[in-house]
Amino acid sequence: MSAFFRNPRAARRSPWAVGLGGKGLGGLATALALLPLSAGCRQDMHDQPKLQPYEASAFFEDGRAVRPRVPGTVRRGAVIGDDHLTTGRVDGELATTFPFEVTAGVLARGQEQFGVYCSPCHDHAGTGQGMIVQRGLKQPSSFHVERLREAAPGYFFDVITNGFGAMYDYSDRIAPEDRWAIVAYVRALQLSQNATLEDVPAAQRVALTGEAGQ
Amino acid sequence: MTQIFHPSFNTISKVTIFGAVFFLGGGLWLTAEVNRSGYVTNEGVVREQPVHFSHKHHVQGLGIDCRYCHTSVEVSSSAGMPSTKTCMTCHSLVWTNAELLELVRDSYRTDDSIEWTRVHDLPDYAYFDHSIHVKKGVGCTTCHGQVDGMPLMWQENSLQMEWCLECHREPELFVRPREHVFDMDWQPAEEQAALGARLVEEYDIQSLTNCSTCHR
Numbered sequence: 192m193s194a195f196f197r198n199p200r201a202a203r204r205s206p207w208a209v210g211l212g213g214k215g216l217g218g219l220a221t222a223l224a225l226l227p228l229s230a231g232c233r234q235d236m237h238d239q240p241k242l243q244p245y246e247a248s249a250f251f252e253d254g255r256a257v258r259p260r261v262p263g264t265v266r267r268g269a270v271i272g273d274d275h276l277t278t279g280r281v282d283g284e285l286a287t288t289f290p291f292e293v294t295a296g297v298l299a300r301g302q303e304q305f306g307v308y309c310s311p312c313h314d315h316a317g318t319g320q321g322m323i324v325q326r327g328l329k330q331p332s333s334f335h336v337e338r339l340r341e342a343a344p345g346y347f348f349d350v351i352t353n354g355f356g357a358m359y360d361y362s363d364r365i366a367p368e369d370r371w372a373i374v375a376y377v378r379a380l381q382l383s384q385n386a387t388l389e390d391v392p393a394a395q396r397v398a399l400t401g402e403a404g405q
Numbered sequence: 406m407t408q409i410f411h412p413s414f415n416t417i418s419k420v421t422i423f424g425a426v427f428f429l430g431g432g433l434w435l436t437a438e439v440n441r442s443g444y445v446t447n448e449g450v451v452r453e454q455p456v457h458f459s460h461k462h463h464v465q466g467l468g469i470d471c472r473y474c475h476t477s478v479e480v481s482s483s484a485g486m487p488s489t490k491t492c493m494t495c496h497s498l499v500w501t502n503a504e505l506l507e508l509v510r511d512s513y514r515t516d517d518s519i520e521w522t523r524v525h526d527l528p529d530y531a532y533f534d535h536s537i538h539v540k541k542g543v544g545c546t547t548c549h550g551q552v553d554g555m556p557l558m559w560q561e562n563s564l565q566m567e568w569c570l571e572c573h574r575e576p577e578l579f580v581r582p583r584e585h586v587f588d589m590d591w592q593p594a595e596e597q598a599a600l601g602a603r604l605v606e607e608y609d610i611q612s613l614t615n616c617s618t619c620h621r
Contacts, residue, residue: 236529236530237529238528238529239529239530243483243529244481244482244483244485253517254518307470308472311469311473322467322468323467323495326467326499328495329498359493359497363490
């Protein structure tokens with residue numbers, strides 16, 4: 192975590208709160224005339240001693256109110272002990288299965304997360320020609336090459352968790368469950384790009400051939 | 406003995422007393438107006454930032470989703486600010502030598518924070534939570550305006566209590582389908598009133614105007 196906010200409010204505190212002790216009517220008139228300006232006054236209740244997320248703090252040495260995780264601890268609610276789910280490995284080998292059942296809901300979640308975190312570089316179809324690549328980033332391999340179609344689900348999980356070459360890891364931003372959802376969606380993408388007519392259920396096949404054939 | 410006050414002073418004094426009411430009233434009105442103006446609310450004030458970060462380039466130009474950087478907006482009260490590492494996922498590879506990004510690279514090397522200047526800041530006695538608004542279908546643009554057109558960030562709305570309540574009283578006038586919360590140019594395809602009424606039903610959206618909703 193390395194970002195926080197400088198507080199602009201100190202600069203906003205208005206000078207009009209002092210110096211209104213005029214004499215008699217002249218003073219009152221001045222006070223009334225200046226009253227609208229006093230609307231700019233801010234009080235201490237606005238900035239209480241409590242720290243809010245991303246506030247700057249004079250207490251901690253690094254100046255951040257948000258604290259980094261203490262090494263060796265896990266966040267509340269994190270799954271521990273389930274290596275398959277959290278490391279993508281079973282007995283030290285890249286997992287060849289998913290740690291939970293892949294449902295339509297999981298795929299939908301995967302699609303959403305893929306759109307947010309992966310599509311800027313790998314594009315929405317996974318061919319590796321995302322917007323950032325067009326602006327000069329190293330082009331990653333398409334997900335539809337033989338090697339990656341054969342790769343185990345655990346391989347993709349591992350890339351997201353630990354990074355790969357020039358690609359940084361996303362473990363701090365994507366929860367393990369969501370990483371698996373993304374992997375499931377990548378699998379779906381791979382199927383979609385290499386599907387044949389035989390993969391389509393008979394009922395829908397007619398509609399497809401009907402359109403394509405004529 | 407001649408009179409000090411000419412009879413016409415009767416009229417003058419009446420006008421003066423009458424006028425004072427207007428003078429005071431005018432003063433109060435002016436106060437209220439100033440209180441709602443950008444001078445107090447900081448509406449529309451473009452803030453200088455230590456790094457010239459442009460939402461216009463990154464959101465409109467490159468099409469990056471808000472959540473890539475404001476990761477916790479769906480699950481937490483705070484939207485979350487991108488860590489330097491988030492910038493570096495791209496900037497270790499693109500614009501690697503740009504002068505503009507010197508501070509970002511420094512921050513990554515030394516682990517010193519980038520100190521962004523706050524743009525939106527509610528008083529500490531008011532409680533706000535992003536996650537509930539995202540879940541109930543209030544779009545980013547509804548509160549933050551066209552972020553994708555901002556070269557530097559500014560505050561689009563007053564963020565005063567009056568403004569919060571305008572929506573809390575009648576959320577149906579502002580909500581949209583959940584899947585369009587992050588859309589920068591969503592427009593209702595039908596009458597907002599009809600859509601809003603349906604969404605209020607579907608998402609079970611309450612009208613929360615109790616003081617303790619926001620002052621807790």
